[in-house]
Amino acid sequence: MAEPTGGAPLTYEGAGVSIAAQDRALAKVKRLAKATFTRGVLSEIGGFGGLFTLEPDDPAGVVLVASADGVGTKLKVAQMAGAHGTVGEDLVNHCVNDILVQGARPLFFLDYFASGHLEPGVAVEVIEGLARGCSANGCALLGGETAEMPGFYQPGEYDVAGFIVGSCRRDRLLRRENAATGDLLVALPSSGLHTNGYSLARKVFFEVLGLGVGSEVPGLGETVADALLAVHRSYLAAVAPLLDEGLVTSAAHITGGGIPDNLPRALPDGVGAEIRLDSWDEPALFRVIRDAGRVPEDDMRRTFNLGVGMILVVAPDRLGAVLARLVPHGPGWVIGCCVAGRGVRFVKG
Amino acid sequence: MAEPTGGAPLTYEGAGVSIAAQDRALAKVKRLAKATFTRGVLSEIGGFGGLFTLEPDDPAGVVLVASADGVGTKLKVAQMAGAHGTVGEDLVNHCVNDILVQGARPLFFLDYFASGHLEPGVAVEVIEGLARGCSANGCALLGGETAEMPGFYQPGEYDVAGFIVGSCRRDRLLRRENAATGDLLVALPSSGLHTNGYSLARKVFFEVLGLGVGSEVPGLGETVADALLAVHRSYLAAVAPLLDEGLVTSAAHITGGGIPDNLPRALPDGVGAEIRLDSWDEPALFRVIRDAGRVPEDDMRRTFNLGVGMILVVAPDRLGAVLARLVPHGPGWVIGCCVAGRGVRFVKG
Numbered sequence: 001m002a003e004p005t006g007g008a009p010l011t012y013e014g015a016g017v018s019i020a021a022q023d024r025a026l027a028k029v030k031r032l033a034k035a036t037f038t039r040g041v042l043s044e045i046g047g048f049g050g051l052f053t054l055e056p057d058d059p060a061g062v063v064l065v066a067s068a069d070g071v072g073t074k075l076k077v078a079q080m081a082g083a084h085g086t087v088g089e090d091l092v093n094h095c096v097n098d099i100l101v102q103g104a105r106p107l108f109f110l111d112y113f114a115s116g117h118l119e120p121g122v123a124v125e126v127i128e129g130l131a132r133g134c135s136a137n138g139c140a141l142l143g144g145e146t147a148e149m150p151g152f153y154q155p156g157e158y159d160v161a162g163f164i165v166g167s168c169r170r171d172r173l174l175r176r177e178n179a180a181t182g183d184l185l186v187a188l189p190s191s192g193l194h195t196n197g198y199s200l201a202r203k204v205f206f207e208v209l210g211l212g213v214g215s216e217v218p219g220l221g222e223t224v225a226d227a228l229l230a231v232h233r234s235y236l237a238a239v240a241p242l243l244d245e246g247l248v249t250s251a252a253h254i255t256g257g258g259i260p261d262n263l264p265r266a267l268p269d270g271v272g273a274e275i276r277l278d279s280w281d282e283p284a285l286f287r288v289i290r291d292a293g294r295v296p297e298d299d300m301r302r303t304f305n306l307g308v309g310m311i312l313v314v315a316p317d318r319l320g321a322v323l324a325r326l327v328p329h330g331p332g333w334v335i336g337c338c339v340a341g342r343g344v345r346f347v348k349g
Numbered sequence: 350m351a352e353p354t355g356g357a358p359l360t361y362e363g364a365g366v367s368i369a370a371q372d373r374a375l376a377k378v379k380r381l382a383k384a385t386f387t388r389g390v391l392s393e394i395g396g397f398g399g400l401f402t403l404e405p406d407d408p409a410g411v412v413l414v415a416s417a418d419g420v421g422t423k424l425k426v427a428q429m430a431g432a433h434g435t436v437g438e439d440l441v442n443h444c445v446n447d448i449l450v451q452g453a454r455p456l457f458f459l460d461y462f463a464s465g466h467l468e469p470g471v472a473v474e475v476i477e478g479l480a481r482g483c484s485a486n487g488c489a490l491l492g493g494e495t496a497e498m499p500g501f502y503q504p505g506e507y508d509v510a511g512f513i514v515g516s517c518r519r520d521r522l523l524r525r526e527n528a529a530t531g532d533l534l535v536a537l538p539s540s541g542l543h544t545n546g547y548s549l550a551r552k553v554f555f556e557v558l559g560l561g562v563g564s565e566v567p568g569l570g571e572t573v574a575d576a577l578l579a580v581h582r583s584y585l586a587a588v589a590p591l592l593d594e595g596l597v598t599s600a601a602h603i604t605g606g607g608i609p610d611n612l613p614r615a616l617p618d619g620v621g622a623e624i625r626l627d628s629w630d631e632p633a634l635f636r637v638i639r640d641a642g643r644v645p646e647d648d649m650r651r652t653f654n655l656g657v658g659m660i661l662v663v664a665p666d667r668l669g670a671v672l673a674r675l676v677p678h679g680p681g682w683v684i685g686c687c688v689a690g691r692g693v694r695f696v697k698g
Contacts, residue, residue, distance in 0.1 A: 022497060025469035032473075032480040033490040040456060041489045050491030052457050054411060054516065062403060064413075068459040068494045068512060073501060107389060108401050110417040112461060112510035120374035124381075131381040140390045141382040142399030145510065147419045148371060150548050152508070159501070161461035161494065163417060163512035167403065199499045 010203055010293035042170075048253055048265065049099040053170060060171045065104035069094050070161045072256075073198040074228070079157055081213040081225040084122050087160065088129025089136075090195050093234035094255070095164035096137045097310060100239055101251035101266065103174040104166035106139035114147040115158035126160055137236050139164070172243070177268050179250040179313040179338055185263075185273060186322055187335035188238060190309030192230030192285065196256045197303040201228060204293040218292075220284055227285055235310045238329035242312070247322050250313040254305040260344045261302060263311055272341035277348050279335050283307045301346070311335065359552055359642035391519075397602055397614065398448040402519060409520045414453035418443050419510045421605075422547040423577070428506055430562040430574040433471050436509065437478025438485075439544050442583035443604070444513035445486045446659060449588055450600035450615065452523040453515035455488035463496040464507035475509055486585050488513070521592070526617045528599040528662045528687055534612075534622060535671055536684035537587060539658030541579030541634065545605045546652040550577060553642040567641075569633055576634055584659045587678035591661070596671050599662040603654040609693045610651060612660055621690035626697050628684050632656045650695070660684065 042051035042063060055061030071087050071094075078087045088111075096106050111130055113123055123146060134141040153159065193201060205211045205224050213225040220227060235253075242248045252259075252266035263273050286307065290300050300306065312332070314322050319334070326332040339345075391400035391412060404410030420436050420443075427436045437460075445455050460479055462472055472495060483490040502508065542550060554560045554573050562574040569576060584602075591597045601608075601615035612622050635656065639649050649655065661681070663671050668683070675681040688694075 021467050021469050022495060025467060025472045026495060028469075028473045029476050029493070029495070032476055033492070036480050036483040036488070036490040038456075038487065038489045041491060043491075050457065050459065050489075052489065052491055052514075054456075064457075064514070066457065066459055066491055066512075066514065068461050068492060070461060070463060070494055070496045070498075072496060073498050075498075076501065107387075107403075108399065108413075108415065110399065110415055110512055112417050112419060112512075114419060114508055114510070118370050118374060120370050120377075123374045124377045127378050127381055131385050134385040138387065139385070140387045140399075140401065141385040142390060142392075142401055142415055143382070143396075143417060144378075145417045145419055146371060146375060146378070147421060149419075149422050149424075149508075152422060152425065152506070157501070159463055159498075159508060161463070161510050163415075163459055163461075165401075165413070165415065165514060 010200055010208065010295050011299045048101045049104065051102070058170070060169055063168050063170045063173060064165055065099040065102050065168055066163065066165045067095050067098040068161065068163050069098065070159065071195050073202060074195050075159065076202060077198065077213065077225065077228045081229065083225060083229060084125040085129050086229055086231050088126050089133035090232040091160060091162040092130055092133030092137060092139065093232045094195050095162050096139065096234050096236050097253040099164055099166040100236055101174065101253045101310065102168065103172050103243055104168040105240060106137050106164055106166040108140040108142040108165055109134050110142055110163045111144035112147070112161040113144065113158060114149055114153065116150055116153035116155060118146065118148040122158065137234055174248060174250050176250050176266050179267050179271055181271055181338050181340050183249060183313050183315055183338040184319050184334050185336045185338065186312040186314050186332045187280065187308045188235055188310040188312070188326070188332045189330060190305045190307055191233040193228065194232040194255065194305055194309060196305065200293065200295070200303055201289055204289050209292050217285065217288060219288065233309055238326055241325055242322055247314065247318045248312050249315055252311045254308050254310060258302045258304060258306065259308060263344050264342070266311070266313055267338065270340065270342070271338050273336055273344045274339050275336040275344055275346050277346055279333055280307055308335065313338065359549060359557065359644050360648045397450045398453065400451070407519070409518055412517050412519045412522060413514055414448040414451050414517055415512070415514045416444050416447040417510065417512045418447065419508065420544050422551060423544050424508065425551060426547065426562065426574065426577045430578065432574060432578060433474040434478050435578055435580050437475050438482035439581040440509060440511040441479055441482030441486060441488065442581045443544050444511050445488065445583050445585050446602040448513055448515040449585055450523065450602045450659065451517065452521055452592055453517040454589060455486050455513055455515040457489040457491040457514055458483050459491055459512045460493035461496070461510040462493065462507060463498055463502065465499055465502035465504060467495065467497040471507065486583055523597060523599050525599050525615050528616050528620055530620055530687050530689050532598060532662050532664055532687040533668050533683050534685045534687065535661040535663050535681045536629065536657045537584055537659040537681045538679060539654045539656055540582040542577065543581040543604065543654055543658060545654065549642065549644070549652055550638055553638050558641050566634065566637060568637065582658055587675055590674055591671055596663065596667045597661050598664055601660045603657050603659060607651045607653060607655065608657060608660070612693050613691070615660070615662055616687065619689065619691070620687050622685055622693045623688050624685040624693055624695050626695050628682055629656055657684065662687065
């Protein structure tokens, strides 16, 4: 395990991301967006995906669920490693999960790829990953924009964003309102950092530990690039059968903000969550980051998924069926339960 | 009028944008995307928007038309001028036009906003523009992603991408296959550069002419910032009534690549276009760029809209009605006609 350094502990704010500033701007943005809402809009901004229906009077009509996402500074790791083949899958899977937690299956995806000077080989490698991700999720790569913006991105760098549209029958949407005290929380394992926490993780590996992308992660037996570029898992194959059977009440995709910020998005007012810390073994990668960066526990929890990529809210009488159906996809586990209150409380034992 | 300089003529490739490299990459990307197509996909990539239907067996079913776009380096001008309030409208209107030329009206829009360090005031100013653009087009701003990527964008810079979904009855889609020799081409005036050609335009104004954003454009009586930040016009209000009456056969949004690259996207194999150069007065802004940059005519035509933001393909017996309906929105004019052949031929007289 990495030794703590003598420097100041690393936090996500210290790594350059101001969550408070984001929150203030997002609140204003929500008000601006809400003023544009037309009759087809079923959601307020802030769900994992936006909801729109062409049939506002049909309670069982088709609802389109849409989401936009980026890959964040995981891209920097790909660019340092010269390995551009997986960030596209990260992006598609991230988007798929964002609409899956609202009950939707993907229909189509569009991308935005921007660089200062288009290196066709790199763009094609990224888009091959997008196409692979789309195929694996039964989602059409319907279009996109490839922008060459001289002087805008540094040589060798690019940004990529993705937009997904899926659908769900309105009466089959997962709704936070349906979650209740006593419901159980079933966690699905993540496949690494997914696409969150990379500004902090990069500081730890490349500055505090002074490693390169080809160095071995202390104690892990794999390179920094392999550990940090592990593909963001898609939960579609595991969760879609549960949705078909109506076994899931609500769900949260654990992304930026971790469990404390994302799980409450799947719960109604008056319902909080108790998370049992001894219910899972945190993957070693997170321990390396915590120890080497001397990252405070609260920052770890609000920055990383800590091994938990998705949490399903499940009624107690459906738990057995849910756990059984998950086994072939990699087992889930009961990570806690819904309690009266608000927010997330982490408990030991 | 600006004097030609003694330097080499400016071309878009010389300004750092490699159109050939883009084309090669895009061809590969099209193949990759096509392999992901599911039964709902009605289009190949390369239309102005991608087409997807939830009702593949219904010839009059609802088709979703989706498009992704950016603002390109027009953003740099906004950032130089510290004026972030209009690029959001540019983006929405660009997206609206891209699906309009397929016959679709907008339903909803999502954005991706990325910066190195989130300046909440700037982000909110951009998104206020998005919201204003969405409202003006009857389109819901359904969601988006605001990404803070430390070390990725230079201080004060950001990128913004947009994603639009609209709809159209399948039997009302505008189809290039329906355009025929003898059809007339009706041009709609642009409101400036729209969102294309900014790498070349910035070179001319800021390097060749050595102007600042606050300088007056020679002979124009407005500042460089005002001229270059004029909002990309939305053609929805002008064109939607024509679509309602079935007066338009096909249409092209004149964006990157100009008339020569975009008009053929609205025409079938075997049908070309003859464009009469004396049918309109090119706005003075384009003459300034051509003269000061000594830009070859072919580069001008493939880089800028030259005053033509959209071209409608109209059957001769509908021309009178089309021109009459356009008058309240700013008149259109007959810029040419469809001829046997391929591509675009510019003719004098």
